[in-house]
Amino acid sequence: MKVLKDILYKVTINAVVGSTSVEVNNIEFDSRNVKTNDVFVAIVGAVANGHDYISKAVSNGARAIVCQKLPDDLVDNITYIEVENSSQALAFMAANYYENPSENLKLVGTTGTNGKTTVSSLLYQLFKKAGYKVGLLSTVKVMVNDTEYKATHTTPDSLTINKYLQLMNNEGVEFCFMEVSSHGIHQSRTEGLFFTGGIFTNLSHDHLDYHNSFAEYRDVKKAFFDDLPKTAFCLVNTDDKNGVIMMQNTNAKKYTYALKTYADYKAQILENQFGGLLLKLNENEVWTKLIGNFNAYNLLAIYATSELLGLDKEESLRYISELESVSGRFEYFVSEEKITAIVDYAHTPDALKNVLETINTIRTKNEELITVVGCGGDRDAAKRPKMGHIASALSTKVIFTSDNPRTENPQSIIDDIEAGVEAQNFKKVISILDRKQAIKTACQMAQPNDIILIAGKGHETYQEVNGERTDFDDYKIVGELLNQLQK
Structure with a gap:
């Protein structure tokens, strides 16, 4: 049990009805999970408003309610806390409830459109190799030193973040590397966390279904750096013009990295091939197994x-x-028939362009580059024609297919993608709704030395159609299909 007033530390409170000295069990923001003596936080979400479920939470046994607007009917012996922002309140309450675990380790957040998962996951790998106990909060998985947990969001909710951070404290973890999404920042999921450092990778078209404009998307990212403490470091990619913007109002110590412009940390690509990269990092040469400019x-x-x-x-x-390499990030193999199959999470125009340009830089141009790509449903539709334009311009053959259509008509999504194909590229393009059939067709089209890129889903092991998820793993499926065709 925790005393309510103790877990309200740092929360901006407008009004209190009842006592804050009461003891509560757990914090919940889903009324269905509320049990006796819990505190229910009513979140104003994009789909549902927690204020509509306050009475349900009370009937389930809630001892206290935290909300942005007090209900008209107040129940006796229930404490009501009216706050300025319930999402922010939840974040501070979660940190307090779990005894502010981020203060007991070095937490580094990575934000940007592309590269968050790779940077966070590789930092986890590197520090593990160096002998440290390390944590990871990523799109692909959550790691508490050697124990793996399934990830559900790029940036989990505040309670989940702090629960895992407390587990890391218990395991003696010294460093934790965390993906920080724009949704997570905007929904205050990172409030109340103490960051040792923040990394900015890049910014391009994404999530404009959620954010009203690119400027709003950029400014949400910037807010993460604005909130970093003086003791933290702020590391930004200044080859991206938005890198300078990220540093404008931060109190953290500022550092820059770049390949093309002057920076504190510089890199030069000496060799780039399917076997890996030879890099010069601040005058030090190193050979790596990873591939591509990105x-x-x-x-x-x-x-x-x-x-x-x-x-x-x-x-x-x-x-x-x-x-x-990280699962689903330029993950590739070469079949017995010398066909190279690459699976990548590229689901934004910029990410797809980077992957295709990397492949085109490496390949001899004597082989075909066959791209299989789609776009998710119920998400930013404005990027679809851009994806179609890039895929058809930079590939020799393209198959447009379903990604995760969710509740949208898959054919409508493909129609949007096809709208970006220029006339000179029409002959390169075919469309196949069924994703497995699209991958199979690419495998049948491929000849020895050809390259197949399957983009968009990467590490995901499911396909979501009309609210149902079925098993679907691009990497596994292309491997099985190429193996069958070789027999």
């Missing part, structure tokens, strides 16, 4: 962060050379 940026960010966190430079370079 990974040169990711590795430079990792190198800079490891130094800012006090890792020995030579030690850091040695571990960088041993890093393995």
Whole structure:
């Protein structure tokens, strides 16, 4: 049991009805999970408003209610706390409830459109190799040192974040690397956390179904850096013009990284091939297993962060050379027929462009580059024609297919993608609604030395159609299909 007033520390309170000295069990923001003596926080969400479920929470046994507007009918012996922002209140309450676990380790957040998962996951790998106990909060998985938990969101809710951070405290974890999404920042999920550092990778078109404009999307990212303490570091990619904006109002110590412009941390690509990258990182050469210009940026960010966190430079370079690619991020294999199959999470125009340009830089142009790609339903429709334009312009053949259509008509999504294809590229394009059939067709089209790129879903092991998720793993499926065709 916790005393209510203790877990309300730092919460902006407008009004109180009842006593804050009462003891409560758990914090819940889903009324269905409320039990006797819990505190229910009514969140104003994009789909549902928690204020509509206050009476349900009370009937389930809630002892206290935290809300932005007091209900008209107040129940005796229930404490009501009216707050300025219930999402922010939940974040501070969660941190207090779990005894502010972020203060007991070095927490580094990575934000940006692309690269969050790779940078966070590779930093986890690197510091594990260096002998530290490490935590990871990512889109792909949550790691509490050696124990893996399934991830459900890029940035989990405040209660889940703090629960995992407390587990990390219990396990003696020293460093935690965390993806910080724009949704997570906007919904105050990172409030109340103490960050040792923040990393900005890049910014391009994404999530404009949620944010009203690109400027709003950028400013939400910027808010993360605005809130960093003076003791933290702020590391930004200044080859992206938005990097300078991220640093404008931060109190943290500012550091920059870049491949093309002057920066504190510089990289140069010496060799780029399917076998890996030869990089010069601040005058130090290192061979890595990762591929592509975008990974040169990711590795430079990792190198800079490891130094800012006090890792020995030579030690850091040695571990960088041993890093393995992250699941669903330019993950590839070569079949017995010498067909290269690549699976990548590229689900934004910029990410798809980066992957295709990387492949085109490496390949000899004597082989076909066959791209299988779609776009998610119930999400930012404005990026669909851009994806279609990029895929058809930078591939020799393209198959448009379903991604996660969710509740949208899959054919309507493909129609939106096809709208971006220019006339000279029409002959390159076919559309196949069924994703497995699309991958199978790509495998049948491919000849020895050809390259198949399957983009959009990456690490995901499901496909979501009309609210139902069925097993679907791009990497596993393309492997099985190429193996069958070889027999």
